[in-house]
Amino acid sequence: MPSIDLTGKVAVVTGSGRGLGLAYAHALAAAGASVVVNDVDEAVAEQAVKAITAAGGSAVAEVVPVGTSEAADRLVARAVEEFGRLDILVTNAGILRDRVLWKMTDEDFDAVITTHLKGTFTCARAAAIRMREQGEGGTLILVGSPAGQRGNFGQTNYSAAKAGIAAMARTWSMELARSEITVNAIVPIAATAMTETIPAFAPYVEAMKRGEPLPDFLRKGEGFGTPEDCAALIPFLASEAAREVTGQAIGIGGDKVSLWSHPQEIKASYADGGWAPDTLAETWSTSLGAEPETVGVPAPKFPEA
Numbered sequence: 001m002p003s004i005d006l007t008g009k010v011a012v013v014t015g016s017g018r019g020l021g022l023a024y025a026h027a028l029a030a031a032g033a034s035v036v037v038n039d040v041d042e043a044v045a046e047q048a049v050k051a052i053t054a055a056g057g058s059a060v061a062e063v064v065p066v067g068t069s070e071a072a073d074r075l076v077a078r079a080v081e082e083f084g085r086l087d088i089l090v091t092n093a094g095i096l097r098d099r100v101l102w103k104m105t106d107e108d109f110d111a112v113i114t115t116h117l118k119g120t121f122t123c124a125r126a127a128a129i130r131m132r133e134q135g136e137g138g139t140l141i142l143v144g145s146p147a148g149q150r151g152n153f154g155q156t157n158y159s160a161a162k163a164g165i166a167a168m169a170r171t172w173s174m175e176l177a178r179s180e181i182t183v184n185a186i187v188p189i190a191a192t193a194m195t196e197t198i199p200a201f202a203p204y205v206e207a208m209k210r211g212e213p214l215p216d217f218l219r220k221g222e223g224f225g226t227p228e229d230c231a232a233l234i235p236f237l238a239s240e241a242a243r244e245v246t247g248q249a250i251g252i253g254g255d256k257v258s259l260w261s262h263p264q265e266i267k268a269s270y271a272d273g274g275w276a277p278d279t280l281a282e283t284w285s286t287s288l289g290a291e292p293e294t295v296g297v298p299a300p301k302f303p304e305a
């Protein structure tokens with residue numbers, strides 16, 4: 001088994017004051033990387049730096065809301081000023097503003113798109129510019145979601161942002177291949193401030209906080225566990241062992257790791273000279289639409305009481 005050693009590498013992890021980002025920052029530091037911890041919440045960012053340093057790692061905090069070019073430039077500049085370079089970027093910062101379409105405001109939409117989609121774009125662009133200047137490759141890890149892969153009730157803004165992020169990973173993996181910069185989207189699931197409020201999971205999250213292990217149907221079936229369960233994927237993707245891993249969407253959570261498919265045509269019909277509405281209706285009912293694709297994130301399958 002290859003051993004993962006990131007000594008001498010420098011990482012920026014956005015939104016890493018708490019939750020999944022914090023677990024990623026810890027895992028990168030434990031593997032030897034120096035980490036720029038970023039968050040909008042100064043207290044949690046400083047606390048994260050203290051904890052990483054206390055565990056023998058190297059970290060500094062840069063408190064700025066991602067979503068603008070200025071914030072992205074500040075993060076890259078801080079990595080270079082403190083540690084001399086940038087090798088790894090994890091675009092993890094995120095918020096939710098859930099509402100059904102007809103109740104979603106422009107503000108709800110813009111806030112989520114700015115943090116997730118524009119935050120990912122601006123940070124990745126600034127990091128790619130720096131990594132290309134360095135000429136030694138690099139790792140971009142973008143954060144998707146099951147909601148982006150499948151759609152999710154009440155998450156117009158979030159599912160759009162996350163689907164866009166997975167699409168950007170595919171595009172950038174092509175654009176940055178020559179520079180040996182890998183770009184992947186990860187699709188994590190974990191108990192965090194973001195998921196704690198989902199009523200179906202609440203009793204299990206409470207139990208987990210009391211130190212009780214999560215049952216197998218959650219850890220394996222749902223791929224639902226702690227933020228730490230997702231963290232090993234980050235140093236792996238940043239390592240030599242994953243040099244060839246790019247353009248992928250990788251699910252992680254609980255005891256499970258998975259590879260997501262990319263959208264592709266799965267069935268086709270042909271009409272010489274093109275289609276008319278009635279021939280389309282005919283082929284839809286007899287062939288193309290016989291087994292339409294499903295949508296949505298499946299509801300958790302709880303065992304029979």
Ligand SMILES: NC(=O)c1ccc[n+]([C@@H]2O[C@H](COP(=O)([O-])OP(=O)(O)OC[C@H]3O[C@@H](n4cnc5c(N)ncnc54)[C@H](O)[C@@H]3O)[C@@H](O)[C@H]2O)c1
Binds near residue numbers: 044093
């Ligand atoms: N928890 C899950 O099951 C899950 C599932 C799929 C995807 N994700 C994604 O993983 C990422 C982390 O989620 P989490 O569950 O740890 O959430 P969280 O709410 O626990 O943590 C998110 C962190 O990001 C920070 N943040 C928010 N806006 C920011 C901004 N503009 N700039 C910098 N920091 C900002 C917050 O202060 C917070 O510390 C998000 O992108 C989320 O969409 C989470």
